[in-house]
Amino acid sequence: MPQRIHLLVAVLAALLILSAQPTITRAHGYIVRAIPEDRAVLDRAPARLQYWFSEALEPAFSGLIVRDQAGNVIAEGGVAANDNTLLTVRLPANLPDGAYINELRPAFASDGHVIVESRVFFVGESVSGVAGAAANDQAVPLEVVWRALVLASTMLLFGVYTLYALVLVPAWGSRDHRAGWLPPRVMTRLNRIVWIALAVAIGGNLLALLQQTMVFFAADVGRVLSDGLWNVVRIGSRFGDTWNVRMALLLLIAGLHFATTQLRRDQPDTVRPFWIATAWLLPLLLGTWSIASHASGSLLWPWLAVFSDWLHGIAAGLWVGGAAALALILPAALRPYSGEDRRLALLAALRRFSRIAVVALALVIATGVYNALNWFGAPAEIATSYGESLGLKLLLIAPLLVIGAGHHIALRPERYARWSALMDRFGVRFGAFVPTLRLEALIGLGVLVLAAHLSATPVPEPELAGQTTPPPQGVQTVGATTVRVTITPGGPGVNTYDTVVMRGDQPATDVTVRLRTANPARDLRGAWHATEALGDGLYVAAGAEIDAEGRWQTLIDVTDASGAQVTRAVFAWEITQDAAVIATRDPNVFNVLALFGALAAVGFAVSPFVRRGYHQLNLDAASVTVAAVAVAATVVIVVVGILAGQEAERSYRETLNPPPQIVNDVLPTQASLARGQDLIVAQCPAWIGANDFITLTRRLDRTRDEALYAAVRDGWRDLGACAPDLRDGQRWDIVNYIRSLEGRSLDGRSLDVDAR
Template sequence: MSRKSNKYLSLIQAAAISIWMCLMLLSMPGAAAAHAELERTVPEPNAKYEQSPAAVELSFNESIEPEVGAIKVLDSKSRPVTDKAPTASKDGQSLTLPLPKLTEGVYTVSYAVISEDGHPISGSYVFVIGNVTEGVDAATFDPHKELGHEGHSVSTQLTINQFIIYAVRAVYYASLLLAAGLMLWPLLTRGRSEKLQLLQKKWEMIALQTLLVASLLYIFVHAREILTGYPSSEYSKLFLRTTIGREWVALLVLALIGFIIVRFGPIMKALWAAGILVLESFSGHAVVFKPKVSSLLFDFVHLAAASVWVGGLLLLLVLWIADRKEAGRFAVVFSRAALLSITLLVLTGIGLTLLFLPSLHYLFYTAWGTILLVKTGLVVLVLVVGGLLHLRVRRGDLPTTVLLRVDAALMALIIVCAALFTYISPLPANNPVLYHKMGDKMHLSLRVTPNKPGDNTFIVKVWLPDAVGAPKSVKLRLFSLDRKDLGPIDVPIKAFEDPEITTFDGFVKAAFTTEGPFVPFAGRWEAEVRVMDKDDNETVEKTEFRNY
């Protein structure tokens, strides 16, 4: 096998190993793969109500696309109870579906929507109205069975579909950086040799062709994932009436315009590269986090620096094969640009991480953070290799084949890691607090929804024996387990008429609730419920929870 073949085989093997390691990491339990999350539901999952709720309301932590998707409420025969369409709130974070008056029975709520950044959010749950004649508890119902999808279960294994999605993202991201980088380099190499200019033009066209094919594949795979189970009529809404759909159309338009721009001079090419990188910045995490201007600016500079490095390294590799002397001359320019690019990558990467994460501890909570740590290690190696290349060039020596291979392999690994960042969430998902304890002297239930820093709904339910009667008082306190110096936060719960049918023979129930910002910051918390009966006997129950 030739040295050239060995080189490409090594690059392919390195990229394949990187893809596999990253995908295995993403498939592990606890890996955060979603962006928008369902925070609050009305009616609540697995709840029993005496009367029909007026509407189904779903609230998310981010804005969603109201034009695509649906909420369905099915009866026990899997028949829709209404054909009305849900309406969105002004902030775009809630959907409300009015309901007709429902009779006794078990009902399934099924939702499938997409967030503004194009990620699908779907799920289903059940609630019960009245005393169902079959006597089935809502908590024992399987929503998948109600929808006719028996046998569904959560898998921690990497599926073929997931592998295809991640692999396509990696190919798309690499082609984007390569095309943008090659269109930026003519501005950095003006007045250079004719041979370099010919190679640039040749590879610019190849990169644009690759970008167009990769973009079509990327859009097809993601649109298919988002609209799985939807009628074909939804595709027009996706592409014309949603943010992510319009961004995809703009991507294809820019990719096609690139074939015209490639005939123009360096400035027009650089403007095209800037345009497509700006579009990519608006398609990722940067558009969600605040301050948005800083986030988008960091992301754009990050992408531009990566593009210069990727495009320049490819040019150096093809020149190395075609003409070693010309490669040596180009290496002088590339080594300087590469070191500047890697420096900007590090600085903007740190800036984005600080914007995305409340603290650096969050690097250890999700797959996003773990991949970022892996990428950081790879960037450190790139700095070492780049420094060695720069020293050789300054001495007037040619870059060695080994250093070029290592730099190219590291580039492939970093691109794979970076491609996955925009598909997984940097923040772990918060889960509602659902605590319930049974006892001879007292039953206790505590709910905190959606369990996030800021406003939450608190519900405390207490069941005392009939002989004891209703509680004299019930108090709820929160203690920060991360800030032991802080005193307890008293949550002002008040009695309310609970619509849920949750009774126990021989016990009397009392329910209390409130809403407010009583969880002021993220972290580990302890909830303390103090129940005083009419004889001034106090029972204290504690439970720990956390949020991000």
Template structure:
């Protein structure tokens, strides 16, 4: 028999203690202040901020290169660009798109010399080195003719994009194939992580009920832990591991759908940038947690010390997994002045989701099923004893989410208008509504269902106790004496017997009525706890949509300051005329633009009579004199104009030695060395 003190005292303590209400009342105004006062610093994917030439620019003379600056650090392996003529749909860049080593947020590519007047389309694709997301876009610039007019072209609508599948869905707020796949994978990772971490927090911080004489609470806790270990731990971690791998595959689908499953593609995504590093850490932590889960599944009997060690190991792995997810997410891509705060708040937000949503998922899938088949008294006593011990965790999660959620919104959004004008904002609105519904539902069962159940269960327990005492008194009063004599006369005891019958029958009716009421309320509370996590899952679905739709936000970060003067000032190509060491050939060398980075090497070979000689082969060997960086070879090709050219790369500014080698048909080599200084 369970006394009313089993759960009622705890319930009274929870509901008479107003501390959590004060904290929640403080959190909500603070959240509003954070929304209104914190500076907007939107960072969502590597979005184009500025370009040279600028979008829609009309130039009097053709540019030699295109430079672009983005909102996040770029992964140079999978960030690229191309320039296409609007007139004949042909590429006019030299296919040397690259991220300079001195600015990881810049991408440059060279253009063919002497572009004809017309419209040109720059198509770019970026992968953020911070959060791993892939984004693509385009812009136009035009080169005017001598009379200032721009020849008409058929437009950019049908310009072919050879950069891969392209993130057209996520950037436009649509769930196309690659975007939908990424959404499913990201959501599964969050669902699995929050459920598994919520289980670890429950088992670590929800204290067990004091043991009663029948050890029923100890037995229920053991069944609950065994159910999670045998039915959920391994499957959840396996699904999370595979979904985390699916995140990389989703990025591969956006970059190049035909190579999304290639080992080289996956290794490239995992080994580049901050996202790749922390994605690998996530996978390693999941594998370690899976090994621990397999061990607990295979070992049925463990000492208390081993169980305690396993609990602490799982807790440390859970916290590490949260850190890895935060450092590979959007918060890690914010501006440096609030990077620490953004990462900390995002980590707290995930922790709060694990406490609240993860805990509710654990209740619905693991705790409640252990109560099936138990008596009404056992089920009710457990509900009224265990749930109050979880309430502090849930309330903590609510408070943290109330504060961290608006902060995250200010980080990623620049205006209230974006709540309704972007797919990210609309997903955020739905998420807020679901969180509100979840909060209302939790408040109803916390403030209404559980107090009523505790009150009626206390009456039920008292009535059962009273009924038992009355029945015991009746049995004693009707005993016969040892000699067969009755202990009361019939005439005198008639009234007493009637009074006793009324005294017994009244509590019996009351007990039966209270039992039905307790059963009804316990069933109502249980159903609420089973369906409540669905709202939490809806919240995580919205989080997944926000993840893939973050590219619909426009960055509020101001465009970067113009590059330093030495980087933008016009540099003169390096030109020189020299003779080979054997005086057989005269060589005219031109290096353009003669700047750190990609350059075009042009050579004209003149024979002894001063006439161009194209019946030779030309190679150039570049050596950095200020630092031992090895020697690079550039093989020049005929340009059908009496010369030879090719694109090469000067890895840094400073003193360079250029060795020019001429190969004649008789397999003789003629060469000369030239020194040059390359500015930035």
């Protein structure tokens, strides 16, 4: 048996070494939308570069540098102020033809991982010999070390405290031992394990902060310590926030445990409550792993992914941490016993632990399957570094399951002999139960090491990532003014409008640009946005008016420095979902089945409490009937309430903005406005200077196009109808012109299309 354990230790050491070796992988998060796409050939340089990622980024530690093919830096950018998943940079105007290299350095907020990759775009034509470099993301050995230390020690802490509360006290507890209800030799061993685990966890957490700071700043440990960079990360990043919470919880646990050691003589009755309270505190400590895990960046139900990861950690702590704690405690606990007394004491603890381990195992398997399927949407994604790491972990879990199942079966007397015979074939005698438990704990440690490596390994990049749908863009020349607009990303949701205004071949830097988005089919229009001038003729605005697929319009008014002349450009877009940034993904059948499996495991875990409550129920016919009717009525009420709420919301939306009976199909271009001005003067002369017309223009922000059309056709208040022989297109020209007066104070002045 010792030789086998030594062999297993050697195997686990080899696995640790292999897991710590650098592995070429892809990003921890990944690009879900890139504008422009890699190796795009463009007629002219874009106003800006934009890269959307699957996870939030750390603004202080992420960057984007653009170089020309000679290596000169021409622009630097970072995380967008209003979108922490977007890495963007503005480019200078009139970049010459050639190749441009974009160096991306995103730092992911969920787990602190940093990658570096480069992409290329060409202006004019492609240049041979210029290419980007894929992300050379490696599982950093130092990161694997601190993750293994902190994870293993945290699991051991959780295992010790839950073992005390759920197994040792119920199995061996006695009020004769006032300080913890367990014999002093057992409490001494428990205290020693707790202090060692706390020391390792705190030391590993300190190592984590140093390693993460080295990665964020690309600095060595000497500079990290001498310049105090670690404190910048601690107070200025999401990793630091999680680190602070984890350290605070560890120090709180250490404080509570120190209190128990001081109170065990003077107030021994307080020891057990302190241990129980700490057992309830430790799930919060495990939760810090889930918050900072890959799960928080899941595109499929992220909060459910975090919760499932947390349940997985709790179940693993109960099983693996509990087994390790039990293996460390049993030698001291069983020391005074021999023969039948020793066997009975051992079985009293193992039977209780076995029941807990079965429940924990069900949760580990079910949540583990659900968590893994979050990252695999196609067979090709299994053959990735993440898939390989997961496969290695599963290989090591297999013998752990066999030994655990053997222990569970062996605790049943009718199967005792069969188990002993089976173990004899492998040279392990059942009488030596403690060594097999140590073997289980040792394999469990190896599983935790591989789990640490898995958390440091990037998830597979799904097939839906890196979409290449070009953003909507257009250019119009009105008189001497050229307006070029790009909507990014260009799908439903929040969009950025990059507007470049040129006069001749020079950027117009002395103008004011306003922008509005409209959907004529829904008679819907957003507010006017005053754009921000970024120089070189670039004017930027953002808005969320585009909320669905369909045909949309962008209206741009360019006002000269004197305010006397306004140039109108109008762009029509066909917006599709393909251009939107991917923020979620739909579940497949395997995700749904895995979710039901996880729910079934949770149901199995709580079933003892349900059965206990069931036996206390009054199950006579009348009570059951009333309960069934109440449940059915509740379900009906909830379903009806949901349907009624959805109908009320739909009705409310239609009340606010009902579908128009007649749609304005004439673009409000400069030419349309000019025609509308001439028509209103010639065909609606009574309107000019009328008080009701001035009142109508002041209500434009809350008046729909079809209402204006009705006013032109039928009149409004004291305003008579315009000429009855007007065609529909002419009436819409008048509507477009009236709409252009929004925000103006007419006060009877003449109507001038160039002075809007």
